[in-house]
Amino acid sequence: MENKDFLEFGKATLDFIVNYNDTLRERDVLPSVEPGYLSELVPAEAPEKPESWQEVLSDVERVILPGVTHWNSPHFHAYYPTANSYPAVLGELMSAGITTLGFSWISSPACTELEVVTMNWLGKMMGLPKEFLNCSEGPGGGVLQGSASEATLVGLLAAKERMVRHMKSQDPDLDGPLLKTKFVAYTSDQSNSSVEKAGLLGSMPMRLLPVDENCCLRGKTLLEAMERDRKAGLIPCYVVATLGTTGTCAFDNLNEIGPICKENNVWLHIDAAYAGAAFVCPEYQHLLAGVEYADSFNFNPHKWLLTNFDCSAMWVKDAGQLINAFNVDRIYLAHDKQGLAPDYRHWQIPLGRRFRSLKLWFVMRLYGVEGLQKHIRHSIEMAKRFESHVLSDERFELVTQRSMGLICFRMKGDNSLTRQLLDRLMARKHIYLIAATCREKLIIRFAVCTHLTKAEDIDFAWNEIRGQGDEILSAKLQQEQIQLKREEENLNHEFSGKEGGIAARLKNMKIQDAKQSQKIT
Numbered sequence: 001m002e003n004k005d006f007l008e009f010g011k012a013t014l015d016f017i018v019n020y021n022d023t024l025r026e027r028d029v030l031p032s033v034e035p036g037y038l039s040e041l042v043p044a045e046a047p048e049k050p051e052s053w054q055e056v057l058s059d060v061e062r063v064i065l066p067g068v069t070h071w072n073s074p075h076f077h078a079y080y081p082t083a084n085s086y087p088a089v090l091g092e093l094m095s096a097g098i099t100t101l102g103f104s105w106i107s108s109p110a111c112t113e114l115e116v117v118t119m120n121w122l123g124k125m126m127g128l129p130k131e132f133l134n135c136s137e138g139p140g141g142g143v144l145q146g147s148a149s150e151a152t153l154v155g156l157l158a159a160k161e162r163m164v165r166h167m168k169s170q171d172p173d174l175d176g177p178l179l180k181t182k183f184v185a186y187t188s189d190q191s192n193s194s195v196e197k198a199g200l201l202g203s204m205p206m207r208l209l210p211v212d213e214n215c216c217l218r219g220k221t222l223l224e225a226m227e228r229d230r231k232a233g234l235i236p237c238y239v240v241a242t243l244g245t246t247g248t249c250a251f252d253n254l255n256e257i258g259p260i261c262k263e264n265n266v267w268l269h270i271d272a273a274y275a276g277a278a279f280v281c282p283e284y285q286h287l288l289a290g291v292e293y294a295d296s297f298n299f300n301p302h303k304w305l306l307t308n309f310d311c312s313a314m315w316v317k318d319a320g321q322l323i324n325a326f327n328v329d330r331i332y333l334a335h336d337k338q339g340l341a342p343d344y345r346h347w348q349i350p351l352g353r354r355f356r357s358l359k360l361w362f363v364m365r366l367y368g369v370e371g372l373q374k375h376i377r378h379s380i381e382m383a384k385r386f387e388s389h390v391l392s393d394e395r396f397e398l399v400t401q402r403s404m405g406l407i408c409f410r411m412k413g414d415n416s417l418t419r420q421l422l423d424r425l426m427a428r429k430h431i432y433l434i435a436a437t438c439r440e441k442l443i444i445r446f447a448v449c450t451h452l453t454k455a456e457d458i459d460f461a462w463n464e465i466r467g468q469g470d471e472i473l474s475a476k477l478q479q480e481q482i483q484l485k486r487e488e489e490n491l492n493h494e495f496s497g498k499e500g501g502i503a504a505r506l507k508n509m510k511i512q513d514a515k516q517s518q519k520i521t
């Protein structure tokens, strides 16, 4: 493609994206396609001859958009946000345009050095202890991973190596591979699925521990689990605490868990994938209390900090632990500045690495700390608006307290009502919400996701929910009335021919009872 065409295609693509964003509210948030829809819209073979960019671009509307779930729609309230902003989109474009890989400092010094700088900016903005920063005197530092899942796995693998080294330093005759088979990891039963998966991938049993009434993992539970395992000859090695769980955005108790990990020489990793972004606001930094006990800390700017996927910020207190675990050298990877700046390939699973920090840098500069704080505060304001709608309707209830931009609510009564509500909302596709469970109750999670969300979007969602709630309850009432009528008819039949005296009175009492119990339920 020549420069001229690139510029025209680029301009048309940007126009397309702007138009897409402008029309997001008009599109159903969930697509109406069936599996296999796409292969029916495109040829079975790749084109023999080059096509024009105009043909390709028009196929994005025809082939792609019908099958897109619109994560950036203000009507998307499922999961947690996946961030998006124009500065980040252009940062991605710039990164693709420059095309460079930063696996070692020399493979692209700017890629490494901008990552060091942006991670320091971000860490300072969030109030992380300075031991985690690249600019501290110590061995700490930050790195951008592709996902929180990778960060959890990286922490687990580093924890394993650190424990083996520690134990062998006390008894050099110990058999490293045998020791590894005894290592155990711990997390709460509310932690993200990726945490359990890290245990599977890293061959370390991951204990999913029960939580307290606030869905929070407590120190006592962790300590008891560790003691049980020690008695069984196993070795506690890794703990993942969550700040902002996926189900209800609960915060594990770091001040209780941290000292236990420290005393037992167990690696503590903090997964703050979603809620971590809120720490750019000083008023939420108290929720970080206990972070000083952690060996690694992770959150996703690609969730709630306006930076497009993928961008997962991970800090470690001692980068040497990662390097010891992941260092594999080859002559073609060596350079004469080794040791003077990070060679980030040692901090991650793959060799190659994208220039992710460019988009983060664009975002931080174009929003400024103030702009980022405004974004977080706006999302929380929107969540409070939704919360007040739920509280204003006695047929609904909050299951947990609102936490950050997440509200967990349900219809009062048995779980079938909430199930019906979700099913109806999914079928209508006007808003997208997902279920979770909390203390045996089926709940609906409502997350404020995109930066485009306005008060009227929250009201729109609530009207949609309330309207479907009305229909479910009136259908329920109708059903109950039909049932009552049937019972009345049965009674009439039962008592026909025996009118008078005790029998008539009994009949009346039964009808009154049935009516009363209908009123109560």
Ligand code: PLP
Pocket: 079, 080, 146, 147, 148, 149, 150, 191, 192, 194, 242, 244, 245, 246, 271, 272, 273, 274, 300, 312
């Ligand atoms: N941890 C928590 C608490 C999450 O909520 C999520 C996803 O929502 C993840 C981890 C996984 O994040 P990623 O997709 O970046 O691996």
